[in-house]
Amino acid sequence: MKYEEFIEQVQKxxxxxxxxxxxxxxxxxxxxxxxxxxxxxxxxxxxxALYLEQPFLGNWHQPAPxxxxxxxxxxxFQRMSIREDVPPSTARQHAHAVMSVxxxxxxxxxxxxxxxxLPIEYYYEFWEGK
Numbered sequence: 001m002k003y004e005e006f007i008e009q010v011q012k013x014x015x016x017x018x019x020x021x022x023x024x025x026x027x028x029x030x031x032x033x034x035x036x037x038x039x040x041x042x043x044x045x046x047x048x049a050l051y052l053e054q055p056f057l058g059n060w061h062q063p064a065p066x067x068x069x070x071x072x073x074x075x076x077f078q079r080m081s082i083r084e085d086v087p088p089s090t091a092r093q094h095a096h097a098v099m100s101v102x103x104x105x106x107x108x109x110x111x112x113x114x115x116x117x118l119p120i121e122y123y124y125e126f127w128e129g130k
Contacts, residue, residue: 001105009104014097028084028091029098035079036070037117073121099126 011022
């Protein structure tokens with residue numbers, strides 16, 4: 001899936017008024033997700049790097065991989081909320097849209113590599129039954 005299509009799908013699934021809002025939600029969600037992933041997973045050939053390294057998203061430096069425990073869902077939504085400058089409930093809605101598009105955008109193997117690095121609560125929140 002190309003970047004523009006990814007953003008269009010996020011805009012549609014999150015019911016956002018503009019592509020700029022969809023870009024902001026995508027960036028916030030994927031940057032926050034990247035904090036819980038190993039450096040290798042961030043640079044999957046068609047994985048997260050494709051959606052994070054877009055020039056019009058502005059200067060962005062990937063957060064260092066965390067050596068401590070992965071973020072809880074509550075922490076994930078809180079950090080995403082700060083990055084996106086929206087309330088946590090809105091960040092949660094946007095995260096659901098971004099994660100659903102991410103599943104469609106990466107291969108099954110890439111998705112499984114990402115998923116297994118995250119706490120099980122992420123699976124239940126974003127992907128169970130989808």
